[in-house]
Amino acid sequence: MVETPFGDDDTASARGVVRVTTLVLVVVGLVVGVALAPQAWSFATQPDGNIAVVEIQGSITGETASGVVENLREARQNDSIEAVVLDVDSPGGTAAASEQLYLAVKRTAAEMPVVTSVTGTAASGSYYAAIPSEQIYVTPASVVGSVGVRATVPTSGSVEGEVVTGPDKNGGATEAEVYERVETLRRAFVGAVFAERGDRIDLTREEVSHAKVYSGAAGVENGLADEVGGVDTAVAAAADEAGLDDYRVTRMDAPQPSLLSQIGLSAEEAPDQPSTEQVFDYRGVDTVQYLMLHGTIRTTETETEVTANANA
Amino acid sequence: MRTRDVARGIGVVAVVAIVVLAATVAGGLLVSSPTNVGEAPTPDAYDTGSLDASPIASDGDVTAPDGESKTVVVDVSHGNDVSEDAIQPFVDALVESGHEVRFYGGSSSTGIGAPTQSGSPFNETLRSADALVVVSPAATYDDDEAAGVEAFADAGGRVLLAADPPTTTTSDQPISIPGLDTGGSVSAAGQPANLAGQFDVTFGNGYLYDMADNANNFQHVYASGDGGIADGVEDAILGGAVPLRTGPDASVVLSVGDAALSTTRETGSYAVAARTGNVIAVGDTDVLTSGMATTGDNDVLASNLAAFLVSGDKEPGEPSNGGTGGQPPTGSGAMIGSAASTGSAGMVTAAD
Numbered sequence: 001m002v003e004t005p006f007g008d009d010d011t012a013s014a015r016g017v018v019r020v021t022t023l024v025l026v027v028v029g030l031v032v033g034v035a036l037a038p039q040a041w042s043f044a045t046q047p048d049g050n051i052a053v054v055e056i057q058g059s060i061t062g063e064t065a066s067g068v069v070e071n072l073r074e075a076r077q078n079d080s081i082e083a084v085v086l087d088v089d090s091p092g093g094t095a096a097a098s099e100q101l102y103l104a105v106k107r108t109a110a111e112m113p114v115v116t117s118v119t120g121t122a123a124s125g126s127y128y129a130a131i132p133s134e135q136i137y138v139t140p141a142s143v144v145g146s147v148g149v150r151a152t153v154p155t156s157g158s159v160e161g162e163v164v165t166g167p168d169k170n171g172g173a174t175e176a177e178v179y180e181r182v183e184t185l186r187r188a189f190v191g192a193v194f195a196e197r198g199d200r201i202d203l204t205r206e207e208v209s210h211a212k213v214y215s216g217a218a219g220v221e222n223g224l225a226d227e228v229g230g231v232d233t234a235v236a237a238a239a240d241e242a243g244l245d246d247y248r249v250t251r252m253d254a255p256q257p258s259l260l261s262q263i264g265l266s267a268e269e270a271p272d273q274p275s276t277e278q279v280f281d282y283r284g285v286d287t288v289q290y291l292m293l294h295g296t297i298r299t300t301e302t303e304t305e306v307t308a309n310a311n312a
Numbered sequence: 313m314r315t316r317d318v319a320r321g322i323g324v325v326a327v328v329a330i331v332v333l334a335a336t337v338a339g340g341l342l343v344s345s346p347t348n349v350g351e352a353p354t355p356d357a358y359d360t361g362s363l364d365a366s367p368i369a370s371d372g373d374v375t376a377p378d379g380e381s382k383t384v385v386v387d388v389s390h391g392n393d394v395s396e397d398a399i400q401p402f403v404d405a406l407v408e409s410g411h412e413v414r415f416y417g418g419s420s421s422t423g424i425g426a427p428t429q430s431g432s433p434f435n436e437t438l439r440s441a442d443a444l445v446v447v448s449p450a451a452t453y454d455d456d457e458a459a460g461v462e463a464f465a466d467a468g469g470r471v472l473l474a475a476d477p478p479t480t481t482t483s484d485q486p487i488s489i490p491g492l493d494t495g496g497s498v499s500a501a502g503q504p505a506n507l508a509g510q511f512d513v514t515f516g517n518g519y520l521y522d523m524a525d526n527a528n529n530f531q532h533v534y535a536s537g538d539g540g541i542a543d544g545v546e547d548a549i550l551g552g553a554v555p556l557r558t559g560p561d562a563s564v565v566l567s568v569g570d571a572a573l574s575t576t577r578e579t580g581s582y583a584v585a586a587r588t589g590n591v592i593a594v595g596d597t598d599v600l601t602s603g604m605a606t607t608g609d610n611d612v613l614a615s616n617l618a619a620f621l622v623s624g625d626k627e628p629g630e631p632s633n634g635g636t637g638g639q640p641p642t643g644s645g646a647m648i649g650s651a652a653s654t655g656s657a658g659m660v661t662a663a664d
Contacts, residue, residue, distance in 0.1 A: 103355065110353045175603055176368060176528075183365035183528040191357030206523035209530070 047248045049082035051238050053231070055254035056086055059293075060093025060101065060125045067255025068129075069104040074252070076111050081250070083113040083238035086133060087231060092125030095149055095185050095290040101129035102192060109133065113241030117234035118142040118225065123213050123294035127224075128189060131196040135237055137229040138216030144224045146294040147193055148211030149185040151178050154286030172288055185290060197223065213294060368527045368549065372611030374401040376409040376618035382442035384411060384621050389418030389434060391450030393476075394597070399447075401605040405618050414441070435460035435631050443470040443621035446504045447597050453507055462510050463631030470624040471511075471591040472617060474600065475503035477519050477554045477574075503554070511588035512559030515595060518575030519552040520568055520582055527608060534608070535584050537566040541592060541616040542585070549608040551598040555582035562588040566613075590624055592617070 052075040056068055075081045086105065092098060108114050109132040116122070116133040123146035130136055130144075138144060153175070164170060173181065190205055201208065201223035208224075219225035229237075239247045291297075357363075384406055388394060396403055396415055403413050416437050434457045438444060444464060446453075453461070465471050503515040521530040527549045535548045542548075542565050555573060558564055566585030572578065584595040594617070598604040605614050 103352065106355060107352045176370065176607070179528045179532070180365040180367060184363055187363050187365070188357055191363070192355060193357075195356040209523050 047246045048244045049242065050078075050080045050248045050250050051083045051085060051235055051242070051244070052078075052081045053085045053087050053235065053249060053251045055252065056101065056126055056129055057089045057120075057254040060090055060097045060129075062094065062097050062100075064093070064255050065097035065100045068101055071252040072104045072108045076108055081112070082244055082247070083115070083242040084108055085231065085234045085238050086114065086116040086130055087251075087254075088116055088118050088122040088126050088130050089120030090126035091121055091123050091294040092128070092146070092292045095125070095292045098125030098128045098292045099188075101125070102132065105129050106132040106196075113238050115234045115238040115241065117229070117231045118144060118216065119231060121213075121294065124148065124211075125292035128192065128292060131193055134241060135227065135234070136219075136225040137227055137231075137234040137237070138219055138225040139228060139230065140215060140217045142216040143213045144216065144219040145208075145213040146211050147189055147208050148292070149182050149189060150291050150293070150297075151182050152289045152291065152297060153178060154288070178288055182290065185292075189292065200226070365528045368532075368607055370607045372606045372609075374405040374605050374611050374614040374618065376405040376411065376615065376622060378409050379622070382411045382622040382624070383414065383440060384443040384445060385414045385416050385437055385441040386445040386447070387416050387434070387449070389416055390446075390453060392447050393450070394445075394447035394600075398602065399600040399605075400602050401611075402600045402614055402618060405615065406622065409618075409622070411622050432456045432460060438464045438469065438631055439629055441469065442624055442626050443472070445472045445621070446474070446507060447600070448475045448502060449504050450502050452502075453504065458506050458510060460631040461507055464626070465511070465590045467630030468624050468626035469590060469630065470621045470626075471507075472621060473504045473508050473513075473591065473593040474597045475515050475554060475595065476552055476597050477517060478502045508593050511591040511593070512561040513586050513588060513591075513593040514557045515593070516555040516557060516573070518554070518573050520550070520555060520571040520573060520584070522568075522571045525570070533568045533571050535566050535568045537564075537585070540565045540587065541613065541620055542566045543616060544612045545609045545616070547608045548599065548610050548613045549604065550584060550596040551604060553584045553596040556584060556586050556593055556595050558583060558586045562586045562593075565592070566594070592620060 052071070054068060054071045054075065058064060072084065075084050105114060114133045116130040116136045118130070118136065118138045120142055122130050122136070122138075122142070122144045127144055127146065136144070154171070162170075168174070186209065190209055193208060194201065194205065203222050203224075214222060214224055216225060216228060220228060227233075235249055239245075386392075386394065386396075386399070386403075396413075406413050414437075416434070418433065432454075434453075438460055441464075444461065446461075461471060505515060508515060519531055520533050522533045523530050525534065526532050527534065529551075531552045532549050533553060535550050535553070536542065536546050545566070548566070550568070553568065555568075556564075563586060564583040565587050567581055567583050569581045570579060571582055572580075573582065586593050599610045599613050600617075604610055
C-alpha cells in the first residue's frame with residue numbers, strides 16, 4: 001500500500017483554504033468594484049466637454065470688465081471648457097473697458113469657438129466686445145450696432161483757490177485734443193468692426209460710423225449680426241464648432257458693479273437711478289470721460305457738454 | 313545591531329518616499345497641460361498708422377481793417393447766446409483796428425426789446441451804430457425792431473446775422489404735476505428768423521455733417537466760396553452749421569459741399585452764408601468764437617466778416633422810424649459791455 005505525502009484530510013484542508021481565499025478575494029473585488037463604480041459610471045457618462053456661457057450684462061465699467069475678462073481667462077485655462085457663448089445684454093460703457101473686453105474675447109476666440117447671443121442689447125461697447133465671435137445670434141427684438149464714441153466734457157472751471165502745475169491739469173486736454181482722441185477711438189472701433197466682420201458687413205464705414213442701432217432682423221440683413229436664434233441656438237452652434245456631441249453648459253454670471261462704485265463716494269445718497277457719471281466712477285472729480293455707450297447720457301447737471309463723434 | 317536595523321528601515325522609507333514623490337512630479341508634468349498657452353492675437357485695427365487723428369491747424373489771427381472808426385453793436389438784449397468773452401478774437405480784432413464795439417443789453421426801464429411810447433431803445437441804439445451783429449437770439453425781434461433793422465441796412469448799415477440750429481436745454485428737475493412726471497424745457501438759443509426773412513434768407517433746422525471728409529468730427533464740416541467774405545477761404549471749419557435757404561435777392565457766398573443734413577439725411581451742397589445787400593447771414597456762430605476762430609481758414613473768414621462790418625457807409629440817424637428823434641442812447645443801463653454788472657453804459661473801445 002502506497003501512502004501519499006498528504007493524507008486525505010490535508011488535501012481537503014488545502015482546498016478549503018483555497019475556497020475561502022477565493023471567496024475573500026471575490027468579496028474584496030466586489031467591495032472595490034462597488035466603491036469605484038460611481039467613478040466608473042461618471043467616467044462612462046461624462047460629457048465630451050463643457051460650454052461656458054459668459055454674461056456681459058449691464059453697464060461696462062472697469063470693474064465689471066475685469067470680472068468678464070477673468071471669466072474668459074478661466075474658460076481658456078479650464079481644460080473641460082471647449083467653447084464659450086457670450087450672453088450679451090448691455091448698452092456699453094467706458095471706452096477703455098470696452099476695448100479690454102474686445103481684446104479678451106479676441107484672445108479667447110483664437111483658442112476656442114466663441115459664439116455670441118444677443119439677449120437684449122449689444123450696442124456700442126458691448127457690440128465691440130462681441131465682434132470677435134464667430135457667430136452673433138440675435139432675436140428680432142434685440143438690437144445691435146451703435147458703433148461710435150463720445151466724450152463727456154465737464155464745463156465747470158477750476159476750483160477757487162486751487163493751484164495746479166499745468167494748464168491741462170484740470171481738464172487733461174484742450175477741446176481740439178478731445179475731438180482728436182474721440183476721432184482716434186472711433187477709427188479704432190470702426191476699424192475693429194471691419195477687421196473682424198468686414199467680409200460680412202454690407203455697410204460702408206461711413207454708414208457704420210453713423211452709430212445707428214439696428215433691430216436684430218435688420219442686423220442680420222446688413223451683416224452686423226449673423227443669424228436669428230436664442231441662447232440655446234448659440235450654445236448648439238458653439239458645440240458644433242467645438243465638435244461636441246455631448247456637452248454640459250456652465251453659466252458664468254456677469255459681475256455687478258458694487259454699490260459704492262455706482263454712487264461715487266457717498267453710500268448714503270444712493271439714488272434709485274444713478275446718473276451716468278455715478279455709474280462710471282466720476283467719484284466727485286469731473287474729468288473727460290470717453291464712453292462707448294448707447295443711449296442718452298443722464299447727468300446730475302444739464303450743462304454737461306457731450307462731444308460725440310457720432311451718436312453713440 | 314538594533315540601531316542598524318532602525319537606520320535601514322528609515323532609509324528604506326526615505327527612498328520609497330522619494331521614489332513616490334519623484335513619480336508623482338514626473339506624472340504631473342507628463343499629464344498636465346499648459347494653462348495659458350498661446351500669445352494674444354494682435355488686433356489688426358489697432359496696428360495702423362492712420363489710427364491717430366491729425367490735429368487741425370489753428371495758427372491764424374483774426375484781423376480787421378484800419379480806417380475810419382466804426383461802431384459795431386452786438387445785440388445781447390434778446391437773450392442772444394453770445395458774450396464778449398465768447399467772441400473775444402472777433403471783438404479784439406475790431407478794437408485793435410480802432411473801431412468801437414458795444415454790447416447792447418436793452419433798457420432796464422423798458423424790458424428786453426419792448427418798445428416804448430417814445431420808440432424802441434433798440435432802434436435808438438442803431439442810430440448811432442454803423443454795424444449790427446445778431447447772434448442766436450432766444451427772443452423774437454418785434455415788428456418795430458425788425459423794421460428798424462431793415463431801415464438800418466437800407467441806410468448803409470452793415471448787419472451780420474449768425475445762428476446755429478435752435479437748441480433747447482432740458483432740465484432734469486422734474487415738475488411735480490400729479491400723474492405727470494416730466495422734465496422742464498427752456499429754449500436756449502434760437503435764430504433771427506424774422507430779421508433774416510426780410511432779406512430773403514431763412515435759417516434751416518438741423519445741422520450739417522460729413523461722415524467722410526471732416527475736421528476730426530462729423531459735425532465739423534469744411535466750407536468754401538468765391539470772393540466776398542469767402543475771399544481766401546478754402547477750408548473754413550464750421551461746427552454744427554445750419555443750412556440757409558435764399559430768395560432771389562440773396563446770393564450764396566459760402567457753402568458746404570457733399571454734406572448731409574441731420575434732419576433729412578439728404579446729401580448735397582448746402583449754403584451756409586448768404587448776402588443780401590448790406591446783410592450777411594451765416595449759419596454758424598463757432599467761426600466767431602475763441603475755440604474755432606483760428607481753426608483752419610476760419611481766421612480768414614472771421615477777418616472778412618469783420619471787414620464787411622466796418623466797411624459800410626451808413627447815413628447818420630437811421631433808422632429814423634420808431635425812435636425818439638435820433639438821440640443816441642444815454643445812461644440808464646441801455647448798454648452793457650465789460651461793465652455790465654454795474655448797469656451803466658459800457659463799451660469796448662480802442663485804447664488810444
